Amino acid sequence: MIRESRYRWALAVAIVAALSAPMALAHIGQGEASGLLTGFLHPLSGMDHVLAMVAVGLWGAQLGAPAIWVLPVAFPLVMAMGGLLGFLGVPVPGIEYGIAASAIMLGAAVAFEVRPPIVVAALLVGLFAIFHGHAHGTELPPGESALLYSMGFVIATGCLHAIGIGIGTLHRRPWGEKVLRAAGTAVAAGGVFFMWKAIA
Amino acid sequence: MTGASASRFFRAMALLVAALACGSAEAHLNATGMGPIYDGLIHFLTSPEDLVPALGLALLAGLRGAEYGRRALCTLPAGWLVGTLAGFTATSASAGSFWASLWFLLLGALVVFDVKISLRALTVLSGFLGLVHGFLNGSGMGFSVATIVVALGLATAASILVVLATAFVVRLRVHWARVAVRVGGSWIAASGLLMLGWSMRGICADSAVKSCA
Numbered sequence: 521m522i523r524e525s526r527y528r529w530a531l532a533v534a535i536v537a538a539l540s541a542p543m544a545l546a547h548i549g550q551g552e553a554s555g556l557l558t559g560f561l562h563p564l565s566g567m568d569h570v571l572a573m574v575a576v577g578l579w580g581a582q583l584g585a586p587a588i589w590v591l592p593v594a595f596p597l598v599m600a601m602g603g604l605l606g607f608l609g610v611p612v613p614g615i616e617y618g619i620a621a622s623a624i625m626l627g628a629a630v631a632f633e634v635r636p637p638i639v640v641a642a643l644l645v646g647l648f649a650i651f652h653g654h655a656h657g658t659e660l661p662p663g664e665s666a667l668l669y670s671m672g673f674v675i676a677t678g679c680l681h682a683i684g685i686g687i688g689t690l691h692r693r694p695w696g697e698k699v700l701r702a703a704g705t706a707v708a709a710g711g712v713f714f715m716w717k718a719i720a
Numbered sequence: 721m722t723g724a725s726a727s728r729f730f731r732a733m734a735l736l737v738a739a740l741a742c743g744s745a746e747a748h749l750n751a752t753g754m755g756p757i758y759d760g761l762i763h764f765l766t767s768p769e770d771l772v773p774a775l776g777l778a779l780l781a782g783l784r785g786a787e788y789g790r791r792a793l794c795t796l797p798a799g800w801l802v803g804t805l806a807g808f809t810a811t812s813a814s815a816g817s818f819w820a821s822l823w824f825l826l827l828g829a830l831v832v833f834d835v836k837i838s839l840r841a842l843t844v845l846s847g848f849l850g851l852v853h854g855f856l857n858g859s860g861m862g863f864s865v866a867t868i869v870v871a872l873g874l875a876t877a878a879s880i881l882v883v884l885a886t887a888f889v890v891r892l893r894v895h896w897a898r899v900a901v902r903v904g905g906s907w908i909a910a911s912g913l914l915m916l917g918w919s920m921r922g923i924c925a926d927s928a929v930k931s932c933a
Contacts, residue, residue: 589899593832593906600913607917657917666918667768667817667911674910678903 555665559672562656563680568619568714569652573677575626575707576645577684582630582691582700587638591645592681596674598646599653603670606657616718618651623711630704633697652677756866760873763857764881769820769915770853771881776827776908777846778882779901782889783834784842789886791839792846797879799850804871806851807858816856818919823849824912831905834898850878 563569573595580591605612612618625644628634636644656673687703690696764770774796781792827849830837837845857874861867892898 589903593903596910597832597906597913600910603914604917604920607914607921609921657914667820667915670914670918671768671772671907671911674907674914678907 555668556672559669559674560676562659562669562673563652563676566655567710568623569655570680571707571710571714572619572622572626572648572652573680574684574687575623575630575704577681577686578630578688578700578703578707579626579641579645579684580681581685581688582633583635583638583641587641588685588688590638590642592678592685594642594646595649595681596677598649599656599677600670600674602650602653602655603657604653605650606654606659607666609658612650612654615651615655617715618648619655620711620715620718622648622651623714624708625711627704627706627708627711631701631708632704633701756869757873757876760870760875761877762873763870764874764877769817770857772908772911773820773823773827773849773853774878774881775885776824776831776905777849778885779831779889779905780827780835780837781842781846781882782886782892783831783898783901784836786886786890788839788842789882789890791843792886793879793882795843795846796850796882797875799847800854800857800878801850801871801875803851803854803856804858804861804874805854805868807855808861808863808867810855810859817915819852819856821912821915821919823852824908824915826912828905828907828909828912832902832909834902 563573576591576595580588583591602612626648629644688700691700764774777792777796778789781788829835854871854874858867858871861870889898889901892901
C-alpha cells in the first residue's frame with residue numbers, strides 16, 4: 521500500500537515536472553511551433569475561459585454518465601463553430617457577457633447540483649461554447665499557423681475539461697460532494713466578477 | 721613497463737586515436753539532408769494536415785476491430801503511394817488545407833459518433849484519403865528516383881502510424897478508454913472546423929483582393 525502510494529506520488533511529481541518543463545527551442549519551425557503553443561496557452565491565459573471550461577468538467581462528473589463525456593465532446597465541437605464564425609468575421613453580440621454568464625450558470629449548476637436532461641445540459645454548454653469559440657477565433661494572432669493554433673487551443677480546452685472531471689470525481693467520497701459544490705460556488709463567484717468587469 | 725601496464729597503455733592509445741579520428745557527428749543535417757526516405761517519413765510525421773487525418777482513420781479502424789485495422793493498413797499506404805506518384809504530374813498543389821480540414825471533419829465525426837461503417841466503406845475511405853493526401857504531397861515535387869523514394873517514405877510513415885494507432889485502439893476493452901478515443905475524435909473534428917474557417921477566410925480575402933483589382 522505504502523509502495524503504491526509512493527509510486528503515485530512519484531508519478532504525480534514526474535507529470536508536474538514534465539508539464540512545467542520549459543521549451544527546448546532547438547529548431548523551431550518558423551510560425552508553426554509557436555502557433556501550437558500560442559493556441560494552447562490562449563484558453564489558459566484568460567481566467568474567465570479557464571473557469572467555464574473546468575466547470576464543464578465538474579458538471580459532467582457530477583451528472584455522471586453519459587454527461588461526463590457528452591459535455592466535454594459537445595463543448596469543443598460547438599466552440600469550433602463559434603471559432604469559425606470568429607474567423608469569418610461574423611459578429612456575435614455580447615461575447616464578454618456570454619463568457620462571464622457561462623461561468624456563472626455552469627458554476628451555479630454545480631453548486632446547486634442541477635440535474636437537467638442530458639439534451640438540455642448539452643444545449644446549455646453548447647450555447648456558451650459559441651461565445652468562447654468566437655473569442656478564440658477573433659483573437660487569432662496574425663502570422664500564426666491556423667491549424668496548429670486551432671489544435672493547440674482545442675487540446676488545452678480538453679485538458680481543462682479533464683481537470684474539471686478529475687476534481688469532479690471527488691463527489692464519490694463522502695466529503696467530496698461539499699467540495700464540489702464549493703468549487704461550483706467559486707466558479708460562479710468568478711463569473712460574477714467577470715460580468716461586473718464586462719459591464720463596468 | 722610490465723605486460724599489463726603496456727596493454728593498458730596501448731588500449732588507451734587506441735582509444736585516443738579512435739576519438740581523434742572520428743568524423744563530425746552532423747547531428748543537425750541541415751546541409752547534408754537525411755536522404756529521401758527520411759525526408760518522406762519526416763514530412764509525414766511533422767505535417768499535422770497529413771498526420772491527423774491518417775490518425776483519425778486509424779482510430780476509426782481501431783474502434784471497429786482488427787479486421788478493419790488490417791484493411792486500413794493495406795489501403796491507406798497503397799493509396800498514399802499511388803497518390804504521390806500521380807501528384808508528380810501536377811506542377812503545383814492548391815487548396816491543400818481546405819481538403820485537410822474536410823478530412824478532419826469527416827473522420828473526427830465518424831470517430832466521435834463511433835459510426836459502424838462497413839469494411840467496404842472503410843476501404844474506399846482509406847484509399848481515397850491516401851490518394852488525395854498523397855497527390856497533395858507529390859504535387860510540385862517532380863519525377864525522379866529521389867522523389868520516388870520520398871513517396872516510399874511517406875507510405876512507410878503512414879503504415880507505421882496505422883499499425884501503432886490501430887493496434888493500440890483495438891486492444892482497448894474498457895468503456896472509458898474507448899470513450900477517450902471518441903473524445904479525441906471530437907478534438908480532430910473541432911480542429912477541422914476551425915481550419916475550415918481559416919481556409920474560407922483565406923478564400924474570401926483572395927476574392928476580395930481580386931474584386932478590388
